[in-house]
Amino acid sequence: MSNKKNITIYEVAKRAGVSQQTVSRVLNDHPDVSSDTRKHVKQIIEELNYRPNAIAQSLSRRKSKLLGVVTAGLRFIGPSRTLSGITSKTEALGYGLLIKELPQFQTNDVQTLLQWFQSHQVDGIIWAVPEIGDNHSWLDSFLPDLDIPLLFLTMPQRKDTAVVTIDNYYGAQLAVKHLIECGRQHIAHISGPLDWWEARQRMAGWTNTVKQAGMECLPQMSIEGNWSSRSGLIAIEQLLAQYPQMDAVFVANDQMALSVLLAANKAGKKIPDDLMVVGFDGIPESEYFLPPLTTILQNQDLLGRFAVTELVNFIDRSGSDDPVKFSPHHSLQPEIIIRESSRKVEMSKN
Amino acid sequence: MSNKKNITIYEVAKRAGVSQQTVSRVLNDHPDVSSDTRKHVKQIIEELNYRPNAIAQSLSRRKSKLLGVVTAGLRFIGPSRTLSGITSKTEALGYGLLIKELPQFQTNDVQTLLQWFQSHQVDGIIWAVPEIGDNHSWLDSFLPDLDIPLLFLTMPQRKDTAVVTIDNYYGAQLAVKHLIECGRQHIAHISGPLDWWEARQRMAGWTNTVKQAGMECLPQMSIEGNWSSRSGLIAIEQLLAQYPQMDAVFVANDQMALSVLLAANKAGKKIPDDLMVVGFDGIPESEYFLPPLTTILQNQDLLGRFAVTELVNFIDRSGSDDPVKFSPHHSLQPEIIIRESSRKVEMSKN
DNA sequence: TTGAAAGCGCTAACAA
DNA sequence: TTGTTAGCGCTTTCAA
Numbered sequence: 001m002s003n004k005k006n007i008t009i010y011e012v013a014k015r016a017g018v019s020q021q022t023v024s025r026v027l028n029d030h031p032d033v034s035s036d037t038r039k040h041v042k043q044i045i046e047e048l049n050y051r052p053n054a055i056a057q058s059l060s061r062r063k064s065k066l067l068g069v070v071t072a073g074l075r076f077i078g079p080s081r082t083l084s085g086i087t088s089k090t091e092a093l094g095y096g097l098l099i100k101e102l103p104q105f106q107t108n109d110v111q112t113l114l115q116w117f118q119s120h121q122v123d124g125i126i127w128a129v130p131e132i133g134d135n136h137s138w139l140d141s142f143l144p145d146l147d148i149p150l151l152f153l154t155m156p157q158r159k160d161t162a163v164v165t166i167d168n169y170y171g172a173q174l175a176v177k178h179l180i181e182c183g184r185q186h187i188a189h190i191s192g193p194l195d196w197w198e199a200r201q202r203m204a205g206w207t208n209t210v211k212q213a214g215m216e217c218l219p220q221m222s223i224e225g226n227w228s229s230r231s232g233l234i235a236i237e238q239l240l241a242q243y244p245q246m247d248a249v250f251v252a253n254d255q256m257a258l259s260v261l262l263a264a265n266k267a268g269k270k271i272p273d274d275l276m277v278v279g280f281d282g283i284p285e286s287e288y289f290l291p292p293l294t295t296i297l298q299n300q301d302l303l304g305r306f307a308v309t310e311l312v313n314f315i316d317r318s319g320s321d322d323p324v325k326f327s328p329h330h331s332l333q334p335e336i337i338i339r340e341s342s343r344k345v346e347m348s349k350n
Numbered sequence: 351m352s353n354k355k356n357i358t359i360y361e362v363a364k365r366a367g368v369s370q371q372t373v374s375r376v377l378n379d380h381p382d383v384s385s386d387t388r389k390h391v392k393q394i395i396e397e398l399n400y401r402p403n404a405i406a407q408s409l410s411r412r413k414s415k416l417l418g419v420v421t422a423g424l425r426f427i428g429p430s431r432t433l434s435g436i437t438s439k440t441e442a443l444g445y446g447l448l449i450k451e452l453p454q455f456q457t458n459d460v461q462t463l464l465q466w467f468q469s470h471q472v473d474g475i476i477w478a479v480p481e482i483g484d485n486h487s488w489l490d491s492f493l494p495d496l497d498i499p500l501l502f503l504t505m506p507q508r509k510d511t512a513v514v515t516i517d518n519y520y521g522a523q524l525a526v527k528h529l530i531e532c533g534r535q536h537i538a539h540i541s542g543p544l545d546w547w548e549a550r551q552r553m554a555g556w557t558n559t560v561k562q563a564g565m566e567c568l569p570q571m572s573i574e575g576n577w578s579s580r581s582g583l584i585a586i587e588q589l590l591a592q593y594p595q596m597d598a599v600f601v602a603n604d605q606m607a608l609s610v611l612l613a614a615n616k617a618g619k620k621i622p623d624d625l626m627v628v629g630f631d632g633i634p635e636s637e638y639f640l641p642p643l644t645t646i647l648q649n650q651d652l653l654g655r656f657a658v659t660e661l662v663n664f665i666d667r668s669g670s671d672d673p674v675k676f677s678p679h680h681s682l683q684p685e686i687i688i689r690e691s692s693r694k695v696e697m698s699k700n
Numbered sequence: 701t702t703g704a705a706a707g708c709g710c711t712a713a714c715a716a
Numbered sequence: 717t718t719g720t721t722a723g724c725g726c727t728t729t730c731a732a
Contacts, residue, residue: 019719032717054469055408064405066448073652074437080430087424087451095701096470098416099449101437119404120446156706178725204708229638259638288579288609290640301425358725369703374727382701408726409708 007050016044027052029039035113058121067095067311068117068125068148072102075104076227078300081151082128085304094310098122114142124149124311128304131155131197149249149318149326151311155197155301157329162314164307164330168198171334172205173297175250175278178294178336182344184248187215189222190235190260192252199224202252202280221246225256232256236263245303248276248342254283254295261341263291276342282334298334306332357400366394377402399692408471417445417661418472418498420463422452422479427633428650430505432478435654443662448472456485464492474499478654481505481547499668500674501661503653505547507679512664514657514680518548521646522555523630523682525600528644528686530563532694534598534626537565539572540610541587542602549574552602552630560609567635571596575606582606586613598626598692604633611691615640626692632684641690648684656682 009027013020018037025033026041033041040205044050058064067090073079083099090097100113100119107113117125127150129135136155143150143161151162179187189206192199203222210217220242225231232251236259239246257279261271269275271291279286282297314326359377363370368387375383376391383391394400408414417440423429433449440447448470450463457463467475475498478487486505493500493511501512529537539556542549554571560567570592575581582601586609589596601607607629611621619625621641629636632647664676 006709010709020710021712021719022717023720029712034451034717037717051465051469053409053471054466054711055405055414055471056724057711059403059405059409059726060709060711062724074430074434075427077425077427077430080424080427083430084424084451087449087478088453091450091453096466097449098438099447100441101434103438103441116446119401121403123406135373230636233638255635255638258635262638262640265640276648285579285608285635288583288605288612290612290615356725360725370726370730371703372701375702378727384701387701403725405726406708409710410725410727412708 006053007048008325009050009052012041012044012048015048016041032058062121063123064121066096066098066120066122067129067308068098068100068120068123070100070102070113070123071128072105074101078281079128081300085301085306086126086128086308087304088301089305089308090312093308095123095308095312098205102129103242105129105132105256110138111142114146118146118148122148123315125149126151126153126307126311128153128307132193133195135214149311149314151307151326153307160327162304164309164310164328165332166198166297166298166300166303167270167331167333168201169205171280171298172202173209174334174336175280175294175296176206176209176213178338179248179250179276179278180209180215182248182272182276182342185215186243186247187221187251188239188243188246190232190239190249190251190256190304191222191224193226194224199252206250218243225251225252229255229259232260233259233263236260237267240264240267246275248278250278250280252280254279254281254286254293257286257293257295258289260329262292265290270341272342277340278336278342282337287339288342294339294342295337296334297337299332303332323340356403357398359400359402362391362398362400365398366391381483381577412471413473413571415445415470416448416470417658418448418450418467418470418475418657420450420452420475420477420479424451429478431650432654435651435656436476436478436658437654438651439655439658440662443658445473445658445662449548453481455479455482459471460488461492464496464498468496468498472498473665474501474656476501476503476661478503478657481546482543499661500675501657503657510677512660512677512679514649514653514660514678515682516648516653517681517683518551518648519555521630521648522552522600523559524561524684524686525537525630525644525646526556526559528688529600529626529628529692530559530565532598532622532626532692535565536593536595536597537571538593538596538599540582540589540599540601541572541574542608543576544574549602568593571576575602577588577603578603578608579605583609584612586610587617590614590617590619596625596652598628600628600630602630604629604631604636604639604643604645607636607645607691608639611639611641611643622690622692628686628692632687637689639691644689644692646684649682653682656680 007019009023013023026038050294191203219289223235264275279293279295282295286293286295359370359373363373376388402403421429504515541553575585614625629643629645632645636643636645
């Protein structure tokens, strides 16, 4: 039972025999305080176990030292890893974090959301919802008169917009080039849902790399999944039927790749000999799939951390001199982890 | 560029030709406003697109309509699913959410954290970090003089403390009973790290259920893992060596079960015929393991939602009459999902 | 039904 | 180096 009423800066001032302003100065490490006074005030603060009221500070400073983050799909591992990166970097830079998770990836209530953050005086916002369909179409209408810096994750480069993303196109290239190096000639693709920008990027990486290698790239060589293991299962079965020459498949995420492994096995296909499989994401479990899965590792934690750094840098700068334009575009490169599902088969003949 | 200065309640009042107090009454649906005035003011608010400053409201009301959540390990699927439940229920109940993720499950900076939340005037806190080792030992010292309701997730029942958890003991019982019903006699266990309360509960459920069935329960029948697939691999290999009679294994999470499947397969054990495997968690991928995994489904999303409901209920009540004691204890029951990894073998003989 | 004044706990501007 | 006086934008008395 802490019966003490809320201790304020006035209590401290009274006890210390100084004005509340002096206490405020001590709190904010203002230089104009004699070291004796400072020491004394600090001691009183300690004794009273006083902590400044952050709400009052925010109101007065018109700065909250709070960031806002909008996310979606935390039940999936990707978004939550990104969030984890965001939380840790936010903390490290001395900010707090206000979080909103959209119930869907698509929402028509953007304005309310933005206003909520605004009314809470957040110093910056990270929009960590990937571009799907036209779920970013509101940008044109709302972005111009938002006076809070807003940084987007996982969407295409865009004029006057700050974006940090992972290079999915490059990741797909890595996957396909690896399969080609392994001598595969008929590389199929199971894509993510193609209204997702990321899925389209991965597919484009596949398409172009295959073509550039002078290999055929036909419609029956790819099937659209929806990221779930179940959809991967359906896709691989269809692929097995409609594209029997297939000797490798680049799957747009590890969950789908998991069931590809399973179905191929059931269909009597040996992996990697008959069919090589490469996934995407680099989830920890992929190392223990049967067989262990070659995959493209995207460091989503880093993505989140990077986004926060970028945003806070801007916030700090913008306080000073000229209003810098805030529209960097960065894209982080994933890397390939080669495992048994695509281990080069020994060429015993040549 | 929104050149308009921040619109305040005064602007609205001036434009509407009323006092700021009247505007405030309209904002808060106070009854004492004539419906004409109300309508008029609302219209002005609309025209100006005015939104009250939440910070100022918090300061004045001494209530923030914000909840705080402390989490850890968001890179794992469990904590993030719980968080997801928390975000959605928080939103649904009209609250905002301030989040802190601990860098480790163990922290010695609890006081700072609590004070941070306190200084931000949160109306309640959810401590969503599972009990590991003595990472909750601070409870005795700090809890008494915290004047914010605090609700814990995933720790043992405790006097004068609000706890919501999943019944891990019961879940383990479900798993083992199922294996016994399938006729298995030598049921081993791969546990989680035993400094985790949840891991101990699951192990206790295994131990007692095995014993109650009149079966032996020896030290060499269980091995401690650390939740990772890698540790599951090591554990099953050791188990295979030191407990060859084993005809079933209850694994404390699905990640470890994944590599059990893999290793058993490599060792020439047929699943489920030679070895039945039951996991814990019910991750979506488990349906696509090879073979599909029987597992104990714990609904962590629900856990999060439930916690928020409980907390907000208390907050709302506590405003009213007598200071109700806040120390409910609830435990949610998991359920079993039976799949191929433990499908009852046909008894052709009897 | 409405308004004026005070205050929430702090910071900022100006004096002293 | 310190203190005084105003706010920050709202809600809460208390009058009218």
